[in-house]
Amino acid sequence: MASFLDGSTNPTAPRRFAIAVSRFNAPITEALLEGATRTFVDHGIPADAVDVARVPGAFELPLVCDKLAATGKYNAVVALGCVVRGDTPHFDYVCGECGRGLMDVGLKHQLPIIFGVLTTDTMQQALHRADASSLNSSDGAADGDTEKHTPKCNKGAEAALCALEMTALLPAIS
Known part of the structure; x- marks a missing residue:
């Protein structure tokens, strides 16, 4: 029978977290930050x-x-940001290098570096993914919305949940 390693989001030992948050697109990133900090608490x-x-x-x-x-x-670092596609390839370079760089940091330090960077085609998509009203749900997950492809949720809250899970899972593997 297989043995399953579980990364529970319930704190089992004192943990510390850092959040690095971008000031660019501040209305979005501040909502992501609120979601992450509220979820941790x-x-x-x-x-x-x-x-x-x-x-x-x-x-x-x-x-x-x-x-x-x-x-x-x-125990983990959460990266929060928002990059909205424009008319030039700048979006592709910023998103690609940010994602690659964050993955490299996590592997280098053997530490969860959580990718909470929105990479959207429109500002409306970003707003839906940084929605404060979805923080009233227990898990910060998508609540459904009339816009089919951009459900209201708070990806900052989801990033914090990911950090909690990963900080419980990695010690179970060691």
Whole structure:
């Protein structure tokens, strides 16, 4: 019979988290930050066990996440940002390098670096993915909406849940 390793989101030991959040598209990223911080507190993480570092844009997230991870103070780092497609290839470069950079940081430090960066075609899609009203649900997951492809949810809350799960799962593997 297979043995299943489970990463419960319930705190089992004191944990510390860092959140690196982009200032670019601030109305969106502030809503993501609110979702993440509220989710941590709702799951038993004291507010003073979560540190927030602000960066100019999504492209700067990997460097700051690397510095946060290198301190050894955190069980996970959550990266939050929002990049909306424009008329030039800039979107593709920023999104690709941000994602690759964050993955590299996680592998380098063997630490969960959670990708909470919205990469959307429109500002409306970003607004739906950073919706504050969805924070009233227990898990921050999509609540359904009339816009078929962009359900209202808060990806910041989902990123915090991912960090909680990964910080419980990795010790179970060790």
